[in-house]
Amino acid sequence: MPRPRTARVASVARAAFALLVPLLVLAGPVGPARADWPEPVPVVTHVQTDKPVVFITIDDGWNHDPAAQRLLLERQVPASLFVLPGAYSYDAGYFHTLLDHGPSRIENHTVDHPDLTKLDAAGQRAQLCGARDAHLAQFGDGPRLARPPYGAYDDTTRTTARACGSKALVTWTYDLTTWGQWTPPTPQLKAGDIVLLHFNDTVTADLTRVLAAADAAGLKPALLRDYIAE
Numbered sequence: 001m002p003r004p005r006t007a008r009v010a011s012v013a014r015a016a017f018a019l020l021v022p023l024l025v026l027a028g029p030v031g032p033a034r035a036d037w038p039e040p041v042p043v044v045t046h047v048q049t050d051k052p053v054v055f056i057t058i059d060d061g062w063n064h065d066p067a068a069q070r071l072l073l074e075r076q077v078p079a080s081l082f083v084l085p086g087a088y089s090y091d092a093g094y095f096h097t098l099l100d101h102g103p104s105r106i107e108n109h110t111v112d113h114p115d116l117t118k119l120d121a122a123g124q125r126a127q128l129c130g131a132r133d134a135h136l137a138q139f140g141d142g143p144r145l146a147r148p149p150y151g152a153y154d155d156t157t158r159t160t161a162r163a164c165g166s167k168a169l170v171t172w173t174y175d176l177t178t179w180g181q182w183t184p185p186t187p188q189l190k191a192g193d194i195v196l197l198h199f200n201d202t203v204t205a206d207l208t209r210v211l212a213a214a215d216a217a218g219l220k221p222a223l224l225r226d227y228i229a230e
Helices: 005-027 031-036 066-074 092-101 121-139 155-163 203-216
Strands: 053-060 080-083 105-108 194-198
Touching: 053 203, 066 092, 066 203, 080 092, 092 105, 092 121, 105 121, 121 155, 194 203
Parallel strands: 053 080, 053 194, 080 105
Antiparallel strands: none
């Protein structure tokens, strides 16, 4: 005697569910359970723009050269300052002056400059969220961009940066920092280039050289965070 229709439907449904379960296990949780996994931020090495602008970024913050401060303020350079909390802890006034009297802004460069790819998710979060919180406490202005030390990042860095309030990871088009006796050759800058400098003992000379190169190329320094979409 053939089985009733309801019994056949139930049998097919059980078989389909048995095939579906392994797929669900492999796919992982869906829906609300993925709230802890933010979208990864983009990684920006150059900004696509038709405006004649260039972006000057200065890292770390250990050398508080008054001549560099004076140059940034006299030229009203909108520099993105990827500084470390420890580098301003003993002289925060240097950076307060730049923020209060010029268009520069503080961005995120972690708490103490580790290679983020060597840290687990909790370690990366402590570095990026910790620096964000320190900047907020000191300057009342949260960073909107993050620069991974050494330019090293992984997928965890990109999602953690989003969770810690950044809209992009920023590397660079050119590193024009002078280290020791070696000064890198100055390229012909193009619209959208991101230039990396450091607050070291040559920062004033390096900044002067980059501003001259921007002038020669008909480019105007602009604030990087304003050119990266949310």
